[in-house]
Amino acid sequence: MSYQAKTDWKLDDTVTENDLNRIELGIGEAHTSIDSIEANIKQSPLLTPVTLNNGVQVVNASRTSPFRLESLKGRTLVNLLGKLGNGENVSKWSVNRAIAGTTSNIWTSGKSAVYVTAAEPIGEHFVSTELMNVRPNKNYCVIGDMKTAVGAGVYRVIAYDSANKVLLDKISIPIKNEVWEAVGFRFTTPSGTLKLEVRIQVLDAALMTQFTPANPPQQVFADSIRLYEISQSEYDYISGTEWTEYAKHFPYVDSVQHTTGTYVTKTGENLAPSSESWIISTPSHSDITGLYSTDMRYKADANVFVEFFAPVVPGQHYTPTVTTKPANAKAYYYFTDANKRRLTDVLRDTKPAPANAAFMEFVMKPVDSNLNPIISEVVTYSNPMIVIGTASKPFKPREDDYLFFPDIKLASSVDGSVCDEVTQRDGKYWKTSKHQQIILDGSLDWKVTPGTGGGKTVELASLSAAVKTVPQGHLVKHNGNLIKNDLGGVLGWTGEEWQIGGNNYNILYLRIANSDSGWGPDYTPTADEIKAYFNGWRMFRWGGPNNDPYNTTDNSLKAWVQIGSLDAHSPDYTVRTVPTVVAPNFNWVPYHLNYQLEQPTVKEITPEGSITLHEGLNQIEVGVGMIVREQAKPSYNQYGNTWHINMQGHPSIADSGTRYAVNKILSIYRGRLKDTWRVITAGNGGYAFGEERAEIPDQQYGKDSPYSITYLAFDQYAITAPVGSLTGSYASNLKTTLDTVAANQANVETRVSILESIAPNKAQPQWIAATLLNGWLPLYGSTQYYKDSQSNVRLRGRVSQGAITIASAIFYLPVGYRPSRALYFPILQSNGFGYVTIFPTGAVCIESGSNDYALLDSITFNTNI
Numbered sequence: 037m038s039y040q041a042k043t044d045w046k047l048d049d050t051v052t053e054n055d056l057n058r059i060e061l062g063i064g065e066a067h068t069s070i071d072s073i074e075a076n077i078k079q080s081p082l083l084t085p086v087t088l089n090n091g092v093q094v095v096n097a098s099r100t101s102p103f104r105l106e107s108l109k110g111r112t113l114v115n116l117l118g119k120l121g122n123g124e125n126v127s128k129w130s131v132n133r134a135i136a137g138t139t140s141n142i143w144t145s146g147k148s149a150v151y152v153t154a155a156e157p158i159g160e161h162f163v164s165t166e167l168m169n170v171r172p173n174k175n176y177c178v179i180g181d182m183k184t185a186v187g188a189g190v191y192r193v194i195a196y197d198s199a200n201k202v203l204l205d206k207i208s209i210p211i212k213n214e215v216w217e218a219v220g221f222r223f224t225t226p227s228g229t230l231k232l233e234v235r236i237q238v239l240d241a242a243l244m245t246q247f248t249p250a251n252p253p254q255q256v257f258a259d260s261i262r263l264y265e266i267s268q269s270e271y272d273y274i275s276g277t278e279w280t281e282y283a284k285h286f287p288y289v290d291s292v293q294h295t296t297g298t299y300v301t302k303t304g305e306n307l308a309p310s311s312e313s314w315i316i317s318t319p320s321h322s323d324i325t326g327l328y329s330t331d332m333r334y335k336a337d338a339n340v341f342v343e344f345f346a347p348v349v350p351g352q353h354y355t356p357t358v359t360t361k362p363a364n365a366k367a368y369y370y371f372t373d374a375n376k377r378r379l380t381d382v383l384r385d386t387k388p389a390p391a392n393a394a395f396m397e398f399v400m401k402p403v404d405s406n407l408n409p410i411i412s413e414v415v416t417y418s419n420p421m422i423v424i425g426t427a428s429k430p431f432k433p434r435e436d437d438y439l440f441f442p443d444i445k446l447a448s449s450v451d452g453s454v455c456d457e458v459t460q461r462d463g464k465y466w467k468t469s470k471h472q473q474i475i476l477d478g479s480l481d482w483k484v485t486p487g488t489g490g491g492k493t494v495e496l497a498s499l500s501a502a503v504k505t506v507p508q509g510h511l512v513k514h515n516g517n518l519i520k521n522d523l524g525g526v527l528g529w530t531g532e533e534w535q536i537g538g539n540n541y542n543i544l545y546l547r548i549a550n551s552d553s554g555w556g557p558d559y560t561p562t563a564d565e566i567k568a569y570f571n572g573w574r575m576f577r578w579g580g581p582n583n584d585p586y587n588t589t590d591n592s593l594k595a596w597v598q599i600g601s602l603d604a605h606s607p608d609y610t611v612r613t614v615p616t617v618v619a620p621n622f623n624w625v626p627y628h629l630n631y632q633l634e635q636p637t638v639k640e641i642t643p644e645g646s647i648t649l650h651e652g653l654n655q656i657e658v659g660v661g662m663i664v665r666e667q668a669k670p671s672y673n674q675y676g677n678t679w680h681i682n683m684q685g686h687p688s689i690a691d692s693g694t695r696y697a698v699n700k701i702l703s704i705y706r707g708r709l710k711d712t713w714r715v716i717t718a719g720n721g722g723y724a725f726g727e728e729r730a731e732i733p734d735q736q737y738g739k740d741s742p743y744s745i746t747y748l749a750f751d752q753y754a755i756t757a758p759v760g761s762l763t764g765s766y767a768s769n770l771k772t773t774l775d776t777v778a779a780n781q782a783n784v785e786t787r788v789s790i791l792e793s794i795a796p797n798k799a800q801p802q803w804i805a806a807t808l809l810n811g812w813l814p815l816y817g818s819t820q821y822y823k824d825s826q827s828n829v830r831l832r833g834r835v836s837q838g839a840i841t842i843a844s845a846i847f848y849l850p851v852g853y854r855p856s857r858a859l860y861f862p863i864l865q866s867n868g869f870g871y872v873t874i875f876p877t878g879a880v881c882i883e884s885g886s887n888d889y890a891l892l893d894s895i896t897f898n899t900n901i
Contacts, residue, residue, distance in 0.1 A: 039065050083765035088300065090758045091284055092347045092394075092657045094424060097649040101767040103302070105439065105465070108458040110295035110446020111760035112471075112630060113264060116168055117234065118291050118516025121180060121261030122753075123149040129163040134238065136163045142257060144181040144216055145288050145753050149259035154187070154238045154249040161249070162237035167196065168263075169520045172229040175271040175451070178208070179220035179283050180261035187254025188212040188243055191220065191261070192235040197228040204229065209277065210243050216259075218283040222266075222274045234263060260288035260753070267451045280392065288753045291516035292628055294473065295446040295456075296756040297662040297749070302647045303655045304435035307346040307354075307422040308398065313715045314344045328433065329418035334402040334409045341401040345376065346422050347657065348389040348396050355386040356398060357428045361416040366405040370397045382407070386426045396422065424653040437647040438702075440746075442664030443827065443900035444641055447471035447630055448760055450510055454632060455760050458641065465643055470636045471509065472500050475856060476546075476627035478571035478618070479877045484560055485526060485545060492555050493526055494566055496544040501634040502536035509631030511546070514572070514599065514624065519546075536631055544629065554596075556587020564614050570626060571877060572599050572619030578612065581605060598622055617845055618858065618875040620883070626876060649766050658762055661752035665705060666695055667896045668743040669862065672734075679737045681713065681745055684725035690869065691862065695897075697726030697750035704730055705744045712736075726750040803832070806847040806880075812838030815889050821849060823899070829853050831880070831895040840870075840887050849878035855897050864891040 039062035042055070083104065086095055115121065120128055124146050126136045135153040143149040154161035170176065182189045188210040195204035203226040211219050225232070236258045240247040247254075264286055266274075274282050310327045318340045322332040330342045348354060348371065358367045370378040371387075374394040380387075384405075389396070400417040402410045419431040444467060446456040457468045476496070485493040502508050504523075511519045511534045522533045526545050534546045548555075554575030555561045565575060575586040578595040581604040586594065598609040600622025609621055618624055644664060647656075670679045671692035681704060684693040704713045713730040723729065727750060749755055803820040812835045819833030835846055854876055861872045865886045872895060873881050882890055 084768045086764045086766060088656060088658045088762045088764065090658050090660075092349050092655060094349050094352055095649065095654045095656055097651055097654055097766055098768040100651045101649055103439075103647040103649050104765050105300075105458070105460045106763045106765055108298060108441070108446070108762050109455040109760035110448055110457070111452055111455065111757045112292065112294045112448045112450070112510075113262075113286070113289045113757040114292050114450050114510050114512070114518060115289050115516075116170070116263040116265070116518055117165065117261060118512070118518070120165060120516070121259075121263075121288065122146045122290060123259040123261075126150055126163065129165065129236075131163050132161065133157070133159045134161045134163060139257070142183065142216075143259050145260040145751070149181075149183075149257050150236065151255060151257050152189075152236050152238055154240075154247070154254040156249060158246060158248040160237065160245050161247075161254070162192070162235045164233050164235040167231035167233055169518065170195065170225055170229060170232045171265070172225050172227050175222065175224050175266050175268060176263060177220060177222045177266055177271075177274055177282075177286060178234060178261070178263050179218060179279065179286055180288075181216045181259045181283075182211045182219050183214070183216045183257040184212050185214075185255040185257070186250070186252055187241060187256065188239040189256030189258065190237050190239060191258075192237050193223065193263075194233050194235070195225055195229045196231045196233075198230050200231075207237075210239055212241075218279040220274075220279050220282065222271055224271070232263075234261070236261070262286065262288050265450050267453050270452060285758065287758060289757055290754050291625075292510065292512045292630065293753070293755065293757040294448075294630070295660055295759055296444075297664070298441040298444065298446070298660050298759055299658070299662040299748075300439040300647060300762070301657045302437040302649065303347075303657075304432070304437075305423060305429065305650060305652075306432055306434045307348075307396075307424070307655060308356075308420040309344050309346065309434060312712065314342050315717055317341045317343075325416075326418070328420060328431075329416065330400060331414050331416050332400070332402050333414055334411045341399055342417070343397060343399045344420075345372070345395040345397055347655070348393050349655065350389050350391050350393050352424055352653075353386055353388045353426050354396060354422060354424060355426060355428050356384075356396070356420065356422045357431075358400065358420040359418045359431075361418075362410065362413060364404045365410055365415045365417070366403065367398065367400045367417060367420070368407075369399060371395070372397050398422065424655060438645040439647050440644040440662055440664050441641070442644065442662060443898060444643075445473065445900070446760070447473060449632060450507060452760060465641050466638055467641045468636050468638050470633055471630055472502075472633055474499070474629045475876050476511075476570055476629055477876050478567035478569075478616070479851065479854070480567075480570070481563070482566040482570065483563055484566065490530055490557070491532070491547050491549045492553060492561065493529060493545055493547045495546070497538070497542070499536060499542045499544060501540055501542045503632045503634055504541055508536055509629065511630075512628045514627055516625070534629075541634065546627075550585045551583075552599075554585050556585035558587050558589060559585075562614075564616070568596060568615050571615065571617065572622070572624030572626075573597065573611075573615050574599050582610060599624065617879045617881065618877055620873075620881075658759055659748070660756040660758055661696075661699075661749040662702075662746070663694070663696060663749055664746045665744040666747070666898075668692070668694070668704070668745045669894060670737070670743055673731075677734045678731045679734060680729060680731045681743065682725050682729040682747075683723050683731075684729075686723045689723075691725075693725035694745060694747060695859065696755065698724065698728050698747045699726060699750040699752075700748040701728045701730055701745065702748065703746040705746075706738050706741045711738075711743070806833075806849075808835065808838070808847050810839045810844040810846070812836070812846045819847065819892065821853060823853050827899045829855075829897055829899060831892040833893070834889050834891050835882075836889045837887055838882070840882055840884065845879040845881050847880055849874070849880065851878070853899065854878045855899060859897050861895045863894055865889065 135155050138148040140148045178191050190210050191208040206223045208219050208221045238254045311324045316322045318338045321335045321340045368382045368384050371380045371393040372378050372395045373392050402415040421431045423429050448455040482494050485495045506523050507521050520533045523535050529547045553569045573596040576582045577586050578593040582597040583604045598619035601609045668681045669692050671690040673689045682694050684691045701715050704711050713732045718724040718727050803822045805818040815834035815836050821831045823829045859874045870884050
């Protein structure tokens with residue numbers, strides 16, 4: 037019992053036995069409290085460990101303390117289906133008693149999904165992949181999204197040995213649902229397994245695999261299909277039927293992706309965002325009057341409201357409050373799923389978020405508690421506060437913390453057992469790289485290795501030494517297919533295989549089929565012709581079909597066709613001289629190599645931000661695909677007198693889209709300072725490249741200032757895999773907290789003093805003059821490029837009179853100055869706007885516009901993204 041002090045003693049009061057006992061009890065409690073405080077101050081126990089998962093979660097901290105990252109491990113997801121499962125094309129699937137195609141009306145990744153419709157006669161109705169290489173006695177999982185119209189749908193795998201004997205036939209749980217649902221299964225390949233096929237199969241209402249189609253026929257839709265090799269711990273994790281949850285851990289990726297753009301964000305005690313991201317239904321009757329306030333007026337023929345979305349965690353209780361005027365105005369909310377589809381009816385009080393909940397949709401509207409309209413006066417909502425838990429709290433502005441790793445790529449082995457890792461030590465962050473990634477394009481020094489039988493073996497020397505055991509890593513073909521890794525004899529190869537060998541295990545050997553390269557069995561390609569293949573060109577003899585290999589020794593009538601052209605007798609997409617640029621017309625994607633290094637490398641890295649946990653419940657999100665401080669190219673709206681970032685498709689405003697489609701804008705910077713722009717969702721004004729764009733009035737725009745944007749990319753499957761694991765810690769004791777803060781402060785002061793001492797002497801990036809090609813000439817000085825310490829490459833200068841074609845480069849950027857993928861930039865030209873593409877080969881090409889002059893000053897990119 038807490039001590040109850042008596043403070044009204046009189047001179048003649050009698051001190052009783054109870055009074056003395058009460059006083060002694062209070063003294064004892066005071067000493068106990070003092071001893072506890074002394075212990076808390078004197079002792080510095082171990083930090084409290086925290087494990088964070090991909091997605092949104094809640095961490096309960098016993099006191100306010102800095103969060104320390106202990107380990108961030110990467111993950112490489114290798115989709116053995118390549119791009120076959122993205123629902124964009126069914127031409128590579130074999131069709132059995134079915135009609136198959138794509139639909140752009142529904143999808144879960146990309147822009148379309150596959151449909152499979154049962155067709156006559158009786159039998160099994162499915163589409164299937166070609167046989168793919170897999171390894172025996174290894175763990176795998178198949179996951180995809182499925183939706184049915186009639187009947188039921190399943191995924192199915194069939195594994196074969198070298199004699200095409202069936203060793204395994206496994207089928208997923210049948211799904212019959214009118215909405216998209218994740219479905220899948222895990223399996224272990226038997227001994228002797230070499231090949232495997234995947235099927236999308238239609239069942240009838242009785243779940244029979246063989247049936248005669250009904251009228252209307254049975255039909256299923258499928259998208260985002262992936263086949264992954266997984267570790268034993270991951271296999272054990274997939275032990276039930278919670279495929280929606282498993283799909284978050286193993287999301288769809290196109291072919292191969294590594295962990296890129298990792299972020300950790302901690303939302304403040306108030307989960308409600310500021311008005312910069314509120315959605316306004318009727319601007320003529322709704323005004324944003326402050327960072328956390330809005331006025332609105334009832335309109336009989338319009339649905340007037342202002343709303344926002346706040347992320348939530350299923351199972352957690354949330355308590356919303358908001359100040360209203362008049363007092364009878366009442367806000368309300370819904371819980372929604374990740375696609376912002378409502379899962380509940382109107383809610384107002386404290387409620388737990390249901391299963392599958394991802395957001396709270398908080399609605400402010402001119403209505404009372406019965407949803408009756410308030411007609412007579414302006415309705416004001418201000419200071420919304422959403423807290424985790426069942427108790428409301430006084431309003432405070434939302435204050436988020438973040439930790440970004442913007443330019444850090446973290447890879448792993450195919451099954452995730454060997455990972456690149458980020459750790460923290462002495463206030464610094466260090467990356468341990470156990471893998472090396474290489475884009476295998478035409479910029480590299482290729483040569484032919486002797487070999488026989490249906491193809492050519494090419495080699496690439498001077499790599500960092502690889503491990504000496506299979507699997508060394510993975511090599512993905514231009515079509516997304518995985519190529520077999522084999523440490524056997526190179527001379528005995530007959531199929532598509534690769535290894536890193538040589539005396540020092542630093543030479544890549546790669547077998548290429550003649551049907552792919554166009555090099556006939558009697559022809560030996562030159563170094564430049566090998567480079568042309570790796571830039572997306574297939575060789576053939578002029579005058580014949582362009583899909584027949586070139587097989588002559590007289591070097592006459594050489595020609596090349598872009599890989600992807602399907603008309604064997606058309607001269608389109610062909611050239612007669614060996615091409616030196618990337619094939620432009622069929623979205624060529626170079627080969628990609630990721631392999632394990634014999635000796636890991638360690639280097640210091642520089643993330644952005646830091647996180648402090650507040651006492652109590654903290655909502656934290658771990659994710660990937662964060663693009664940090666990308667240079668923005670704002671466009672002006674002369675009619676609205678506003679500037680826009682990430683505007684796309686407007687009939688009278690120039691496009692200002694970002695490099696990737698935007699899922700969420702986090703920050704916009706004017707120079708180095710964060711600026712205030714209004715964020716507009718695609719459904720609240722349209723014309724966004726992705727989900728959100730931003731605008732600002734002309735009078736607030738800094739016309740002489742550079743702008744940059746930090747955002748979360750929309751199509752993450754095309755650029756990144758999820759985090760492998762993330763662990764951290766925080767101090768749960770007062771002395772530990774103080775020690776941590778003091779140590780962090782000392783580290784900061786040390787780093788600042790070092791930077792201050794070296795900054796005056798640091799060499800500045802040097803502008804390098806470009807060598808212009810194909811008739812291009814400089815205007816008003818040389819054309820130049822440079823690269824800063826953060827791997828940002830910038831171009832400047834004006835060029836004139838050259839060839840406007842994507843097949844002719846203005847100039848080439850050297851190795852180290854090239855992007856990892858083709859980039860597309862709008863530029864100012866004499867007749868308006870044109871476009872420049874910069875390829876991973878370093879080729880800088882103007883593909884449209886005028887050649888009177890073209891201004892390159894707006895082009896900036898980062899080589900690490």
